[in-house]
Amino acid sequence: MSIRWRSCWDADPQIHGLLKESDNLELARERLVRHLEELDWVYRRDVDKAVESWRYILIKESVRCMKNIISQRNERLAETSPIKYLWTAARTGDAEVSDDFIEELTHLFKAINGRAEVYPPHFMRGLRSPDFEKYKGRAAAQKRSAFLERIGERMEEYLSKYPSGLVPEIIERRARNKRRILDILKASNKDWNSWRWQFNNVFKDKTGFEVIKKAIRLTLDEERGIRLAIENRVPFGVTPHYLHLMDQEPSEIDFAVRRQVFPPPHYVRAMMEHRRDRKIVFDYMRERDTSPLKLVTRRYPRVAIMKPYDSCPQICVYCQRNWEITSPFYVGAGAAHEDMEAAIDWFAEHKSIMDVLITGGDPLVMDDEKIDYILQRFSQIPHIRNIRLATRIPITVPQRVTDELCNIFSKYYELGKQTLCMVTHFSHPYEVTFETARAIKRVKMHGLHVYNQEVFGFANSRRFETAALRIAMKQIGVDPYYIFNMKGKTEIEDYAAPVARILQEQKEEARLLPGVFRTDEAVFNVPFLGKNYLKAWQEHELISIAPDGRRIYSFHPWEKNIAKTKPYIYTDVTIKDYLGKLEARGEDLDDYKSIWYYY
Ligand code: SF4
Incomplete structure (x- = not known):
C-alpha cells in the first residue's frame, strides 16, 4: 500500500x-x-x-x-x-x-x-459550554449569558485582525499615504477632493506605474504583473483614492486591497493569450447568450440589466466583465445615444420588468446630465418600480458622490411610485473610510438605500474577515445584500475560495452576528441562468470528487420546480490547495478544520 x-x-x-x-x-x-x-x-x-x-x-x-x-x-x-x-x-x-x-x-x-473533526472548534478553545440542563430560571440565564459573553469576546479577538479605515490608527496612516501621493503628484488637498482630478490621475500607464512605485513598495510579483499589463495593454488602473488605502509596506492587512487591482503575471498572460477570443473564453456568465438587445442582459422574469457605460475608474482583477472592459475610461466605453434609446425603449415595451439594474462598468463615471437623462427616462416607465444603480464609486472615487449628483437622485426617489437605490461593492473592511462614509451618508440623506454585493474569494475569506466587513459596512449605513462565491474562472483560479468555505463562513461566523448585520444571501452565479442560493441544500449537491481533488457540484437553477432547466455542473477549487495557501499566509489551519464537512 x-x-x-x-x-x-x-x-x-x-x-x-x-x-x-x-x-x-x-x-x-x-x-x-x-x-x-x-x-x-x-x-x-x-x-x-x-x-x-x-x-x-x-x-x-x-x-x-x-x-x-x-x-x-x-x-x-x-x-x-x-x-x-x-x-x-x-x-x-x-x-x-x-x-x-x-x-x-x-x-x-x-x-x-x-x-x-468538527468538535470542539478551535475558535472555542478553552471555552466550555455549561450543562444548562442543571440550572433553572435566573441561574440558568446567568450561566448562559456568561458563556455567550466569552464567545463574543473570542469573536472580537478574531475581528481585531481586520481593522477598517474608521480606526484612528488607520486614519492617521491614510493621512500620511495621501500626503505622500499628493507630494509625488505636486497636487493639493483641493485637487484630492475633486472627482475630476481623481479621474484624471488614475494610474494606468508607465507614468502612473512610476507614481505607484514611489508611493508604496510593490512585491516582485505585483511589479511584474503591472509592468506586463501596461506593456501589453491588459486592463489595469488604480485611482489615487484607492492607492492611498494601501500601506507603504505590503502586509496581510492590505493584502486584499492590493490583490483587488494588481493583476498577477499569470492572469496577464492568460489575458494576452486570449486577446482574440476573450469574448468567448472569459465570458463565464454567457452574457452573449442572455442579451436580447445591445446594452441589455436578462436572466430573470422581473429584472433586467442595462449597461450604458462599459468601463470603471479602476479595474478589479476578478471582474466578471473582463471579457469586454479594456481599460479605465477607454474611448468608446459610453453607449451611443441611439443604442441607449433603443435599450430604454426595450424596457418600456417589456411590461413584466419591475426592476432595472443600471450597471456597466460603472454608470457613475458618466456625467450628471447623462445620469439624469437615463433616470428620468426610466422614471417615466410606470411598470419599473425600482431602479438600482450598481457602482463601486463610493470605494474608488467617493469624491464623485457630490451634492449635485445626489440632488439628481432625489428627483427619482418617489415613495408610492418608484424607488431608486444604490448597490455597491465593498470587498474588505480596509476599504471602508470616512470619505466613503460621507459619500454614503449623502446618498442616504436623499432617501436611497445602499446595499452591498461582496465577492467572496481567497483574499477576504479568513476567519471572521467577512464578518468584520459586515460590521464596518453597517457602521456607515450599508446593508449586506449578496455574497458571491467567486467563480473559479480559469484565469483567476487562485483568487477563488471553495464553496465549502462560504458555507462554513455563513454557519460559523456570519451566524454569530445580529440578524441586521448578516442580511446577505450567499449565492453562486450559474452561467446563463443566474443566482443559486448556496445555503439551501435543495439547490445544490456534491456529486463527485475529481482525480485532482476538486469537488464537483450540481447546481440546480432558480427555475427548479417552475421550469425544466438542466442543472449546471461546476468543478470547484480544491480545499487542500486553498488551506495550503491560507497556511502560507500564517493562518492556523485548526481554525478551518470543519471545512471538509460542508458539502
Ligand atoms: S467595479 Fe465591477 S465592473 Fe468595474 S472592474 Fe470592478 S467588478 Fe468590473
Whole structure:
C-alpha cells in the first residue's frame, strides 16, 4: 500500500477491506452501496441511542455524499469515477489521483464513521459550554449569558485582525499615504477632493506605474504583473483614492486591497493569450447568450440589466466583465445615444420588468446630465418600480458622490411610485473610510438605500474577515445584500475560495452576528441562468470528487420546480490547495478544520 493512502484506509478499514476483496469494479460498487445503506440504518434505527444528535447530522450528510459520488448517474454527469480510483488503490496500492483527492476521501470516511473533526472548534478553545440542563430560571440565564459573553469576546479577538479605515490608527496612516501621493503628484488637498482630478490621475500607464512605485513598495510579483499589463495593454488602473488605502509596506492587512487591482503575471498572460477570443473564453456568465438587445442582459422574469457605460475608474482583477472592459475610461466605453434609446425603449415595451439594474462598468463615471437623462427616462416607465444603480464609486472615487449628483437622485426617489437605490461593492473592511462614509451618508440623506454585493474569494475569506466587513459596512449605513462565491474562472483560479468555505463562513461566523448585520444571501452565479442560493441544500449537491481533488457540484437553477432547466455542473477549487495557501499566509489551519464537512 502506498504510504499516502494510509490515513484514508485507517479512517475506514471496512471500506478498504470490501474494495480490496472485490474482483471487479461493479462488485465493489454493489458492496459499498450495501455497506452504506446498512450503516445509515444502524444510526437511523437508533438501536443503542448512543449517537449524539450533532454527530448523527454529520454522519447522515456524509453518507448521502458518499452515495452520491459512487452513483453511476453522477459518474455520467461528472465524467469521472471516484470509486474506480478507490477500488484501484485498494487493489493495487495506489491510483492516479492527487493527494487532494485522498484527503477529501479521508475526511468523508471519518465523517461516515462519526469521527468528523468538527468538535470542539478551535475558535472555542478553552471555552466550555455549561450543562444548562442543571440550572433553572435566573441561574440558568446567568450561566448562559456568561458563556455567550466569552464567545463574543473570542469573536472580537478574531475581528481585531481586520481593522477598517474608521480606526484612528488607520486614519492617521491614510493621512500620511495621501500626503505622500499628493507630494509625488505636486497636487493639493483641493485637487484630492475633486472627482475630476481623481479621474484624471488614475494610474494606468508607465507614468502612473512610476507614481505607484514611489508611493508604496510593490512585491516582485505585483511589479511584474503591472509592468506586463501596461506593456501589453491588459486592463489595469488604480485611482489615487484607492492607492492611498494601501500601506507603504505590503502586509496581510492590505493584502486584499492590493490583490483587488494588481493583476498577477499569470492572469496577464492568460489575458494576452486570449486577446482574440476573450469574448468567448472569459465570458463565464454567457452574457452573449442572455442579451436580447445591445446594452441589455436578462436572466430573470422581473429584472433586467442595462449597461450604458462599459468601463470603471479602476479595474478589479476578478471582474466578471473582463471579457469586454479594456481599460479605465477607454474611448468608446459610453453607449451611443441611439443604442441607449433603443435599450430604454426595450424596457418600456417589456411590461413584466419591475426592476432595472443600471450597471456597466460603472454608470457613475458618466456625467450628471447623462445620469439624469437615463433616470428620468426610466422614471417615466410606470411598470419599473425600482431602479438600482450598481457602482463601486463610493470605494474608488467617493469624491464623485457630490451634492449635485445626489440632488439628481432625489428627483427619482418617489415613495408610492418608484424607488431608486444604490448597490455597491465593498470587498474588505480596509476599504471602508470616512470619505466613503460621507459619500454614503449623502446618498442616504436623499432617501436611497445602499446595499452591498461582496465577492467572496481567497483574499477576504479568513476567519471572521467577512464578518468584520459586515460590521464596518453597517457602521456607515450599508446593508449586506449578496455574497458571491467567486467563480473559479480559469484565469483567476487562485483568487477563488471553495464553496465549502462560504458555507462554513455563513454557519460559523456570519451566524454569530445580529440578524441586521448578516442580511446577505450567499449565492453562486450559474452561467446563463443566474443566482443559486448556496445555503439551501435543495439547490445544490456534491456529486463527485475529481482525480485532482476538486469537488464537483450540481447546481440546480432558480427555475427548479417552475421550469425544466438542466442543472449546471461546476468543478470547484480544491480545499487542500486553498488551506495550503491560507497556511502560507500564517493562518492556523485548526481554525478551518470543519471545512471538509460542508458539502
Ligand atoms: S467595479 Fe465591477 S465592473 Fe468595474 S472592474 Fe470592478 S467588478 Fe468590473
